[in-house]
Amino acid sequence: MIWSCTTDAACHPQTAPVVPSMKKVVMVAAPVHPIPPRHGAAVEWWIYQVSRRLTNFESHILCVAADDHVAEEHRDGIRFHRIRMGRLYKRLFQKITRLDPWSYARRVARRIDKIRPDIVHVHNAPDLFAEIRRLSAWKSARYILHMQNEMQVSGLRADELLVADSKYLKSWYVSRLPGAAISVVTNGVDLSQYEPAWTTDPDARHLRAAHHLPPDKKVILYVGRISPEKGPLDLVLAFRELLKQRQDIFLLLVGEIRTGAASDRRVEYGRKIQQACAELAGGCRHVGVVNPADMHKIYPVSDLVVVPSRFEEPFGMVAIEAMAAGVPVLAASKGGLREFVIPGQTGFLIENTENHDLFAHQMNELLNQPGTLDKIRRQARRYVEQHHGWDTVARQTEEQYHRLLARN
Secondary structure, three states: OEEEEOOOOOEEEEOOOOOOOOEEEEEEOOOOOEOOOOOOOHHHHHHHHHHOOOOOEEEEEEEEOOOOOOOEEEEOOEEEEEEOOOHHHHHHHHHHOOOOOOOHHHHHHHHHHHHOOOEEEEEOOHHHHHHHHHHOOOOOOEEEEEEOOOOOOOOOOOOOEEEEOOHHHHHHHHOOOOOOOEEEOOOOEOOOOOOOHHHHOOOOHHHHHHOOOOOOOEEEEEEOOOOHHHOHHHHHHHHHHHHOOOOOEEEEEEOOOOOOOOOOHHHHHHHHHHHHHHOOOOOEEEOOOOOHHHHHHOHHHOOEEEEOOOOOOOOOHHHHHHHHOOOOEEEEOOOOHHHHOOEOOOEEEEOOOOOHHHHHHHHHHHHOOHHHHHHHHHHHHHHHHHHOEHHHHHHHHHHHHHHHHHOO
């Protein structure tokens, strides 16, 4: 109670002004990686980077816990609610019996009931989305399903929103979910971390020395899964053809090669990559997985980043990161890559990566045009600054929240 006193000393009680509380958003990740993520985890990284930048909403994150994580934590402007799923629990209830009495979805739903959010934002997990919505007793929240891949989605309600990370992916879902509300919120990159090489080490000599790379050769870089759909073997074979034309080149491969049974398709593919790389007489190196937090140190060592995907890429995060680092990109003309790798403006596209002679010819043509590459790298960096900084992505996300809450 507030008392108001007039000049004649008469005091009257007044009601304290009501300060509207912030709307609450809960971002939900699948039970795969903790947040902040420790390894390559694009979805979880998106959740973390956007949540910490929301200015008009109270941010909550529901995810699995790493061994050294505290369950409840408030940091970086985010309220973390982490769910522990120990190895014994996973083995007993998810692998052996398959009878999970206290599923991840049920635990998430219980926490949503306590938080009582205005928006529940579930990422790349349609089944989890449906289960949480069914199990939660808190029915006042609006739901968003945020997809970064093509997956089967059904039962989207009229008051719910599906968000895709590219126009390509949006069109994929529009064709399968007629009448559904579908929007686009793109992916982002930390512009302060991905500084272009010309601002820190113009000729990348120090970075190359740190990674034991030849200082006098043009480095072609691949970053991504070592798997057939990503096409790194096409790049290695095209590079072999390019070596017949010039010797001033070096190929660097960054990505996990799966180990295990020879019958595993990715394991066999990884072995082919290792064999093909070994046959290049020291002109190729595979360095395995690099922590996402260190990738900004890798891109600037290269003269050209190649994204040789064989499938329709839903987005193409590697290309955006390379562009942010000021490195020219040659990408397969697939899916979402076509939306920001604009030929002659922000990068270059190749129509057929399986034609290794043509692939080698296009790489050779680009490497022979240093003036063009320099112009493109600067234009690409400006494009990312305008469209893909995390602050921009956070504002796009808040716009979707406001629109969703305004709908009847």
